[in-house]
Structure formats: C-alpha cells, structure tokens
Amino acid sequence: xxxxxxAGLRLFSLRGIPVDLDITALLLIGFxxxxxxxxxxxxxxxxxxxxxxxxxxxxEMAHALIGSWLGAKVIGIRLHVLxxxxxxxxxxxxxxxxxxxxLAGPASNIALWQICELGAKLxxxxxxxxxxxxxxYILLYLSIANLFLxxxxxxxxxxxxxxxxxxALVRWVTRREKLSAGIVMVLGCVSAxxxxxxxTDGFNFSAGLSNLINLIFTIYIAYWIASSSIALYKQxxxxxxxxxxxxxxxxxxQREAEKLSKNRPGYAAFEEGKSYLLSKEYKHAVESFTQAxxxxxxxxxxxxxxAYALSQMGDYRRALEDYNRLIEKAPRxxxxxxxxxxxxxxxxxxxxxxxxxxxxxxxxPAEGYAMQLKQxxxxx
Numbered sequence: 001x002x003x004x005x006x007a008g009l010r011l012f013s014l015r016g017i018p019v020d021l022d023i024t025a026l027l028l029i030g031f032x033x034x035x036x037x038x039x040x041x042x043x044x045x046x047x048x049x050x051x052x053x054x055x056x057x058x059x060e061m062a063h064a065l066i067g068s069w070l071g072a073k074v075i076g077i078r079l080h081v082l083x084x085x086x087x088x089x090x091x092x093x094x095x096x097x098x099x100x101x102x103l104a105g106p107a108s109n110i111a112l113w114q115i116c117e118l119g120a121k122l123x124x125x126x127x128x129x130x131x132x133x134x135x136x137y138i139l140l141y142l143s144i145a146n147l148f149l150x151x152x153x154x155x156x157x158x159x160x161x162x163x164x165x166x167x168a169l170v171r172w173v174t175r176r177e178k179l180s181a182g183i184v185m186v187l188g189c190v191s192a193x194x195x196x197x198x199x200t201d202g203f204n205f206s207a208g209l210s211n212l213i214n215l216i217f218t219i220y221i222a223y224w225i226a227s228s229s230i231a232l233y234k235q236x237x238x239x240x241x242x243x244x245x246x247x248x249x250x251x252x253x254q255r256e257a258e259k260l261s262k263n264r265p266g267y268a269a270f271e272e273g274k275s276y277l278l279s280k281e282y283k284h285a286v287e288s289f290t291q292a293x294x295x296x297x298x299x300x301x302x303x304x305x306x307a308y309a310l311s312q313m314g315d316y317r318r319a320l321e322d323y324n325r326l327i328e329k330a331p332r333x334x335x336x337x338x339x340x341x342x343x344x345x346x347x348x349x350x351x352x353x354x355x356x357x358x359x360x361x362x363x364x365p366a367e368g369y370a371m372q373l374k375q376x377x378x379x380x
Contacts, residue, residue, distance in 0.1 A: 014077070017064055019057070020379070022080035029053060031213065036141065047138035048145070053079060055112055055146050059153070060084040062108035063101055063161075070097040076376060082221075087376060089342060095172035102165035109150035116143035155195075157188030157225040158232045167232070181236035188229025192222040235366060266295035270302055277305065282313035300330060307339065316347045334360040334367050341373055345380075353377055 009021040032049035033042070056079055063086040064074045071092035078085055091098055120139035123132040154162040163184050170180035199218030273288030289306035296302060307322035323340035330336060341356035354377050360370040 014061065014064065015068070017074050017076060019061075019077045020079070021053075022078055024081035025053065025079045028081050041134065043134050044137045044141075047134070048141045051138060051142040052145050055109065055142065055149060056084045058112060059105040059108050059149065060086045062104040066104035067091065067101045070094075070101060072097075072101060078379075082224075087372065095168040099165045099168040099172065102161045102168065103154075105161045106150045106154040109146045109153065113143050113146040113150060116140075116146060119143075155191040155225070156184065157191040158184050158229040160191075160225065163188055163225075163229065163232075177236045178233075181233040185229045185233040188232075189226050192226035192229075195222040195225070235368075238366070266292040266299065266302065269295065270299075270305070273305060273309070277309055277312075280312075282309045285309040286313070286315075300326060304336070304339075311339075311343050311346070316343050319343050320347070332363055334364050334370060337363075338367070338370050338373060341370075341377075345373075345377065350377060350380055 009023075011019045011021050013019065029049040032052055033045040036045040036048050057077075060077045060079070064077060067074055067086070067088060073089045073091075074086060075089045076087040078087070091101065116139045120136055120143060123136050123139065125132075153160050154165075156166045157163045158167065166187065167180050167184045170183055171177065174180065195218060199222075200215060269288045269292040273285045273292065276282070276285035276288060286306055286309045289302050289309060292302040293299065293306065303322055303326055307319045307326065310316075310319035310322065320340065320343050323336060323343060326333070326336045327340065337356040337360035341353040341360070344350070344353035344356060354374070357370050357374045357377065360367050361374070364370075
C-alpha cells in the first residue's frame with residue numbers, strides 16, 4: 001500500500017527503514033516504458049521499466065542491509081530519476097567497513113545480471129505451449145541493464161559507489177584525506193570524460209527524441225560526477241571543515257589518546273565509558289561518562305559522549321539537556337547542532353530540529369550532514 005511522504009510515495013518500511021519513491025522516478029519509468037515499448041510492445045516496456053526500478057531498489061537495500069550489519073544507522077531509502085540514495089545518520093568508524101557498504105550496491109547488480117540472464121535462457125523457448133517471448137525480452141533487457149548499473153556505479157568517481165569505495169580504501173591505507181580526495185577527483189573527471197565520449201559517439205540528431213534525451217542525460221550525469229568529485233577535493237583542502245564523521249572522530253580520538261596521560265583525572269572513566277559504548281552497553285557508558293564529568297565537569301568530550309550514549313539508549317530528554325549545555329559552551333560547533341537536531345527529530349520536535357539545522361548551515365554552509373538532515377526533515 002502506498003503512503004505519501006513529502007514529495008514522494010511511501011512504498012513500505014524495511015525493518016523500520018522507510019522506503020520512498022520520489023515523484024521524479026515516474027519520469028524514469030515513463031521513459032523506459034515508452035522508449036522500449038515503442039519497439040517491443042507496451043507490456044515489455046512497462047516490464048523493463050518496473051524491473052529497473054526494482055533493481056535500483058535492491059541496489060539500495062543492499063547498501064542498507066550490509067550497512068546495518070556492519071554497525072551503520074540507516075534512516076531511509078529514496079528512489080528518484082537518477083537512481084536512488086540510502087540515508088545514514090552515521091556509519092561505523094571504519095573506512096574498511098565503509099568501503100564494503102559502498103561496494104554492496106554494485107555487487108547486487110552483478111548478481112541480478114546473472115539471475116536475469118539465467119532466467120532469459122530458461123524462457124527462450126515456449127513452456128507448455130505458452131509463448132514467453134515478452135518475458136524473455138524483459139529479462140534480457142534487465143540482465144543488460146543490471147550489468148550496466150553494476151559497472152556504472154563501480155566507476156571511481158564521486159558520489160558513485162566506486163568513488164566512495166576508492167576514497168574509503170585510500171583513507172584506510174594512507175590516512176591522508178587530501179590524497180584520497182585528489183585520487184578520486186582525477187579518476188572521477190576521467191570517468192566523466194569517458195562517459196561523454198562513449199555516450200556521444202555516433203550521435204545523430206535525426207535519430208529521434210529518445211536519442212536526444214539520452215544525450216542530454218549523459219552530459220548531465222558526466223557533469224554531476226565531475227563536479228561532485230571536484231567538490232570532494234575542495235572540501236578536503238578547504239580550511240572550513242564540516243563536522244567530523246564518526247570514523248574521523250575515531251581517528252582524532254586515537255591520536256589524542258596517544259598524547260594524553262593515562263593518569264589524567266577523569267580519563268580512565270572516560271575510556272571505560274567508550275568501551276561500554278562500543279559494546280552497546282549504554283547504561284554503563286552513561287555512568288562512566290558521568291563519573292568522568294564529576295571529576296572534570298568542564299570537559300566537552302565527556303559531555304558529548306554522554307549525550308550520544310543517552311540518545312542511543314532512548315533517553316532523549318537527558319540527551320537534549322546535555323546538547324543544550326554543549327551548545328551553550330561551544331555555540332560554533334556545528335556537530336552539536338546536528339546531533340541535537342536528531343534528538344529533537346526523535347522526540348517529534350520537528351520545528352526545533354529544523355531550527356538547529358538552519359543554525360548549523362548558517363555557521364558552515366558546506367556542512368554536508370546538515371544538508372542531508374535538512375532534506376530528510378523537509379520530507380516529514
């Protein structure tokens with residue numbers, strides 16, 4: 001059963017994760033239904049169109065399921081005219097796991113390619129006197145489409161899965177942000193040029209409207225990949241940084257831990273709390289962070305960790321109190337505003353959540369996570 005969700009349709013929920021169909025996705029369905037149906041019939045056209053949307057959905061579900069298994073928090077899936085996107089509130093503090101999450105999508109398309117190809121071979125001949133030629137053409141097109149989707153999404157450009165996986169791999173091996181972003185930028189621009197070269201080779205303006213739409217779409221996709229890859233590098237070299245991701249926070253904490261003395265007051269309780277946090281024993285984590293704060297009440301890291309642990313155990317009221325204190329003490333920290341926005345969202349205070357996001361973007365317009373949350377809140 002469909003339900004409305006902002007500018008889209010709520011298809012269903014997967015383990016509590018909302019799956020929405022953006023209105024623009026209907027353009028994708030219409031394009032494939034008309035262009036393929038023109039030559040093979042409307043049944044084949046609609047079958048291929050719906051099959052491609054289902055393939056994209058499986059692609060995004062692969063990201064979500066593997067991400068959840070590896071410790072990421074998935075908050076939604078949305079299908080649109082360019083494909084789909086899986087929204088994470090946070091990912092595990094590991095670039096290696098992030099790489100696996102990114103590769104799960106293309107891997108699902110490669111699996112679907114093999115399944116559809118096998119299915120086409122099984123129905124190539126009539127079964128029991130029933131002509132299955134329409135089903136054959138649908139499966140044949142879907143096998144080719146999934147092979148294309150798998151290869152395309154594996155290209156080393158941002159924000160494609162291949163670009164995200166490459167970035168995570170280089171960060172995991174070298175720990176160097178600028179080098180990782182630089183490699184993705186160069187290969188992303190090369191990929192964009194290759195897409196334009198292949199997509200425009202032999203183009204003929206007299207070949208029909210669908211051919212012209214393909215050309216425009218090809219150029220737009222190439223521009224999107226090139227500009228996004230360049231933006232990733234600019235962000236890496238920019239002195240204005242968005243709030244740290246969980247894995248970046250983990251790296252920073254590790255470096256800071258090496259500098260701090262184990263005899264520092266409150267530090268032992270803080271480390272104990274982090275251990276509890278990793279094992280998802282949130283109640284004990286809160287107790288340890290509270291103990292650390294009793295010794296060093298002005299330490300923002302201790303308070304930040306306690307607020308996060310409280311939010312994870314569902315004690316949003318106390319988490320909100322801690323985030324209020326954090327923002328009062330550090331009003332320019334965008335990550336505190338985005339974290340408080342998530343707590344307000346979970347409590348149903350949507351206007352307060354939107355206000356926090358606007359404040360975070362006012363401080364830093366390049367704050368990527370705040371922009372993502374703004375889009376999610378706009379759909380509520």
